[in-house]
Amino acid sequence: MGMGPTFVPLIDPTAAALIPSLALLGPLLLPASLLRAVLPSLTSTASYWVLADDETDLISVLNEGAEKVILSPFQLSLVASVPSHRLILHLLNIDDTLDLSSVSGVYIDQDSTLSADETGLKGKQVYLSGASISSDTLLDRLRDTKVTYIIPTSKLTTGPTTFTHLSIPEAFLAPLTSDRPDGLFPTIVSTTSSSPLGLVYSSAVSVTEAIVTQKGIYQSRKHGLWRKGETSGAVQDVISIRADCDSDSLLFTVVQHGEGFCHLPQSTCFGSLNGVERLQSTLERRLRDAPEGSYTKRLFDDEELLRSKIMEEAEELCEAEEKEEVAFEMADLVFFALTRCVSKGVKWEDVERALDRKSLKVTRRKGDAKPKWVEKITSALSVTKSTPSESPTLVSTSTATKSPTPVKLDGSNEEFDEKIQMRTVTLSTIPESERSSLLLRPVLNSLAMIDKVRPIVERVRKEGDAGLLSLTYQFDRAQLTSNVLLPPYPIPQISDLPIDVRTAIDIAYSNVRKFHEAQAEKGPLIVHTMPGVVCSRFARPIARVGIYVPGGTAILPSTAIMLGVPAQVAGCKEIVLATPPRPDGSISPEVLYVARLTGVTCILKAGGAQAVAAMAYGTKEVPKVDKIFGPGNQWVTAAKMLVQNDTDALVGIDMPAGPSEVLVIADQSSNPTFVASDLLSQAEHGVDSQVVLVAVSLSDDHLAAIETAVDEQARALPRVNIAKEAIKKSLIIRVDNLEEGMRFSNEYAPEHLILHLDNAKDVVDLVDNAGSVFVGAWSPESCGDYASGTNHTLPTNGYARQFSGVNTLSFQKHITAQELTSAGLEELGPTVVKLAEREGLEGHANAVRVRLAALGKKN
Structure with a gap:
């Protein structure tokens, strides 16, 4: 058991700035009158005692978290059932007639001159008021650990001790002694769950800084003051600092950020956590x-x-x-x-x-x-x-459904008792006030995710390539000497990339390139707005772009094509392709082949938030980019949002991202097998995929045929477990006519919109909001995902209301220009002068006036 506190701070209303430091060292004493004001500002790890007054509900205070209460003699009868270690008796003076068996100590609220020998009052801990004792004298008294002083925070400071103010670090250090020649204190660093991270050393200087900053700061025997994580980013938030029973060693309880405490790739200096x-x-x-x-x-x-x-x-x-x-x-x-x-x-x-x-x-x-x-x-x-013949097994507490069978890691097929089907609602029966709920996607707490990725991003920003290599090992399990691969990239062997796969990539690349080349502007836009005034707009490529291709063990050449081709067509000078490496440090041959086709100038072998950070800020090896494109999990998305809003990064992103989604509109002319296959092609993406069928005047039999086809086709899929979970959360919206269905679709603003309709081509004119439209029975979404030519990087979560999918113009910016002749300025100048004067911007007006004057015109 550690040494008890040698002083306890009595909090006053001006103590807010001192509380974080004081809370590290032991309990805070809160007057009952300040309890409600102070408690909300305390961390969940802070401990506190309460100085009761006549109005204090003692039992409630103890139940709500106070470790001890200091109470008056007449209040003792109100807490007869409370253990003695929770109670301290408040005395005006020493009274030998009192029965102290029901309390653990006494608080003497006076300027006492008791010596250490006189404070063993009936074997109880004595707490003395230090309010009127000079600070330098009080500092000497704190070396006597038999007495605990109650010191008002108005008398405390994080700076050095003066006659009027006692230094908090010096007060904590006062009773400590070191038996080492160098005067250092052996220090155990522990997690909040009491697992030891390592053994270090502390000095008076390091302890002082740790108390003031609440960060892990120690004393290296070789290198001096050691601010943990100053270079690695693996910082520590200190939760508490305690001395041991002999006052010669310390225990730091910390929250460790980053990889861990040890310099080796393990969580603690004693090995891994258990x-x-x-x-x-x-x-x-x-x-x-x-x-x-x-x-x-x-x-x-x-x-x-x-x-x-x-x-x-x-x-x-x-x-x-x-x-x-x-x-x-x-x-x-x-x-x-x-x-x-x-x-x-x-x-x-x-x-x-x-x-x-x-x-x-x-x-x-x-x-x-x-x-x-x-x-x-x-x-x-x-x-x-x-039923005595059966083994005595309790009935499950969830008797309504069979306990789910675990999903296999590869999502492979399993038997299901229940039918795999979507939930059906009839739109006309839903009140207008409730229809908005049908448009909702899963709520993603982006702010919480940004907080989670921030330490990763900051580490790459501060440590550069070293931090990136470490994070790649931590998250991708790849031990690399460099995260960067530069051209010329090796040509994949036939054994790694068969001819038929290579041919398929070539066809997809060709089609996507044709479509994106057609989007490129052939020349500047030139408009004569009035005689002698010519305005123009011309496109220029974004010089440096980053494209993120999810991967690792997955193979996603399609995403590399969809992002690499428009960057290539737009004329971007630097294209950095980031993708997670496989455990052996290699990149999938499919992605490598696409990188050669699309002119990628650098492959970044990293994934997740660390890849986004490396591209946003740049490192010695990784080129900094101006805009980042590509899908990814919620960690990638949150990192993109974080760096986009950091003015130091000066980087843009393509669009917000979310789970993939499809909305299918089908009428009586639709083929149930085709409709089901389109729904499932999206459902197999992930359990959070969004799948909606808008059924336009479908008969019960036709709708039943679609549902049967969904169930039958899902069971045949390798990823049936994933599709099943997505389908369970998906919707069939029954509508009376096409107009009602299109209104719902435009409100939903789907990523993919598939039209299984009679005369589907004519319905395209009614589409206001969608990422990409697939027209007719012979246009499956899969073609757009891979090889038809359109881009599959599309807005989700309803963002199709205001965002386009990735296209050639996404990789360019537009610059405007204007050229005026002298005659044009004579014509336009007076208008500009008048407007500038109206706005009070005389400098603007003067820039025109001096030119008009040079032309001999009055203004």
């Missing part, structure tokens, strides 16, 4: 980059599945009897429960703090189970008793 902390680290990593279709990804995306698994494992734990079986089932329950915690941004240390807060309660609930659980268990037990 147990719950190791599981938490794994789950946090899987939340960022779990592949689509993996079981963990499915758990994060499907709250119903996760809820079912938690209840299932809790039931199995209750049924377990043997020691090993109980441990095994508890481990399963912890896995699923912690998965839910991580999905909600809750860490294990938050759970531990909640446990600590619960332990502070002095009144307890009765503790009976809620009626619904009592009924379930009673019912289950009655079932098992009535």
Whole structure:
């Protein structure tokens, strides 16, 4: 057990600036009158005591989180059931007649001159007021650890001690002693869950700076003051600083950011984290980059599945009897429960703090189970008793549905009892006030994601190539010596890239290039706005662009084509293609081949937020770009949004991104098999894909045929589990006529719009909002995704209302110019002068006046 506090700060209304430093060192003493004002500003890790007054509800204060209360003698009878270690008696003077058995200490609110020998008052800890003691004298007294001083914050400072103010760092250091010749203090650095990260050393200087900044700062025996993470970005937020029982060593409890504490690729200087902390680290990593279709990804995306698994494992734990079986089932329950915690941004240390807060309660609930659980268990037990021939297994708490079968990592086919089908609504029966809910996509907390990617982006920004290499190893498991590959790129071997695949890429490249070349402006726009005044606009390529191609183990040459071709056609001088490397550090031969075709000038072997940061800020090896294009997961999207708003980066992005989506409009002329295939081609992208069918005057039989085809085709897909989850969340909107269907579509503004309609070509004129339109039964979305010629990088989440898909002009900017003759200025000048005068901008007006004067014109 560590040494108790040698001083406790009594908070006053002016103490806000000191609280972060004081909270590191032990409890804060809050007057009851300030409790409600101060508590909201405290971190969840700060501990506090309460100085009660006559109006204080002592039991409520203790239940709400106060570790101790300082109370008057007449209040003792109100807390008879409270453990003595939670109570300190407030005395005006020493009174030997008082029974102190029900308290842990006494607070003497006077200018006491008690010596250390006199403070063992009946074996209780003594707390003395230090309000009227001079600061230098008080600093000497703090070296006596038998007494704890209550010091008002008006008397404290983070600076040096003066006659009137006591230094907080000096007060903390006063009772410490070092048995080392160099005067340093051995320091254990620990996580908030008490796992040791490493052993370091501290000095008076490093401790002082750590207290003032609340950052991990230590004393290197070789290099002097060591500000942890100053160069690596792996900084530490200090949560608490404690001395041990002998006052000769320290414990820093920290939140470690970045890769870890050790200089080796491991979490701690003693190896990897274990147990719950190791599981938490794994789950946090899987939340960022779990592949689509993996079981963990499915758990994060499907709250119903996760809820079912938690209840299932809790039931199995209750049924377990043997020691090993109980441990095994508890481990399963912890896995699923912690998965839910991580999905909600809750860490294990938050759970531990909640446990600590619960332990502070002095009144307890009765503790009976809620009626619904009592009924379930009673019912289950009655079932098992009535069927003695069966093994005694409790009925599942989720009896309405069969417990879901885990999704295979590759999303491969499994058997399903229930039909794979979409939810159906009839638009005319939905009130206008509720129709907007049909337009909603999953809510992505972009601000929370930006906070998560910020440390990654900052690390690359500060450390450059070194940080990028480290993050590539951390996230992509690729040990590289350089993240950059420059041309000429090697030609993939036939064994890696067969002729038929190469031919398919060539055809797709040719078609996409033809369409994007046609978009390029052939010359400047020139307009004679009035005699002698010529205005023009001309296009210039964005000089340096970055294109992000998701990958790693995936193969996505289509995205490389869709981004590389318009950059090439636009004439961009530098094209940086970023894609995650495979574990061996290589790039997929398909992407490498497209890079050769499209004239990519640099391949960045990195993915995620770190790739975005490298392109946005540049490193010694990675060229800085002016605009970043391409799809990616929520980490990539958040990083793009972050750097776009950083004026130091001066980088643009293509558009906001979200899960892929399709809206199909079908009438009675549609082929149910074709419609189903289009719905499923989008549903297999991911469990968060958005799939909507607008059924225009479809008969019940026709709609049933589509639903049957969806179920049958889905079961035949390798990624059936992914499609099934997407379809479950998808909608069939029944409408009475085409006009109603098109109004809904334009409000929804889909990424992909497929028209399975009679005379579909004529309906295109009614499309106001869509990323790309697929016209008629023979135009599957797949063709646009790969090889028809249009671009598949399209606006999602309803952004098709204001954004276009990526095109040649996306990689260019337009510059305007104007040229006036003297006659043109004579004609236009007076108008400009009048408007400038009206706005009070005489400098503008004068620039015209001097020219008119030179022409002999009065103005």
